Amino acid sequence: RNKASTGGNLLQRTRCYYFYDTATACNKREPGSGCSAIGGVNRILAVLGTSEKCIATHPSDMAVAMSALDATIVTQKADGDRRRIAIGDFYRLPGDTPEIENVLEAGELITAVELPAPVEGARHLYRKVRDRASYAFALVSVAGVVTMEGERVKTASLAFGGLGPMPWRNPAVEAAIVGKPATMATFEAAADALLADARGYGTNDFKIPLARRTLIASLRELTGTN
Known part of the structure; x- marks a missing residue:
């Protein structure tokens, strides 16, 4: 823990309790075994992008920030070939194969990350809501980059952590605020777009209203309407 790498941070595995408990079923750890988190203790798990096979979240804060910044991941394959992968194309939804979390091939390594x-x-922001002040993973996080033109939002890039199996970015959220006045009605519309397909699984139901409040607070700060 004294020294981490950027590549390692982006490739963190989920902190789902059942992924680490080998006495329980986990499709990510053992494909086809089932998902004990569905119907189990799922407080820290996903409400967006889930499947009947897996509801795990991605734990990385860095990946969320890099998603909002439109990072490019540079890799090298075992045969020496290199790839440049937009971070939005790097991670995979669980679907029927939650054990496959990204597009890396066998032997392929992350060698660099490029930021525009x-x-x-x-204006930039990273807001993280968690159970304690340090050494805790996000229940909900928002990374945002916004430019203003008068009292209207000119451009916006928003990414979310703690809600999905990957750093979560939805173009509909940004479309809900770009070109619009920085008002509560606009911010509510963005939250509606973010959570339109959200699904709670019991003990993580609270994440849906928490995500709404966190996004609205973040947009108020980003647009200077606090």
């Missing part, structure tokens, strides 16, 4: 030049005048 900062946007002039942009």
Whole structure:
């Protein structure tokens, strides 16, 4: 824990309790065995992008921030070939194969991450809601980059953690605020877009209203409407 790597951070495995408990069923750990989290203790798990096979969340904060920044992941294959992969194309939804979490091939390594030049005048934010002040994974997090034109949102890039099996980004959320005035009605519309397909599994139901409040608070700060 004294020294981590960027590649290792992006490739973290889920912190789902059942993934680490070998006495329980987990399709991510043992494909075809079932998902004990569905109907079990799932407080920290996903409400977006889930499947009947898996409801695990991705734990990385860095990946969420890099998603909002439109990062590109550079890799090298075993044969020496290199790839440049947009972070939005890097992670996979669980679907029927939750054990496959990203598009890396066998023997392929992350060698670099590239970030685009900062946007002039942009406002940046990372808000993380968690159970304790440090050494805790996000229940909900928001990474945002916004530019304003007067009182209207000119551009927006928003990514979310703690809600899905990957850093979560939905173009409909950004479309709900771009070109719109920075008002509560606009922010509520963005939250509606984010959570339109959200599904709780019992002990994680609270994440849905928590995500709404966290997004609205983040947008108020990003747009200077606090």
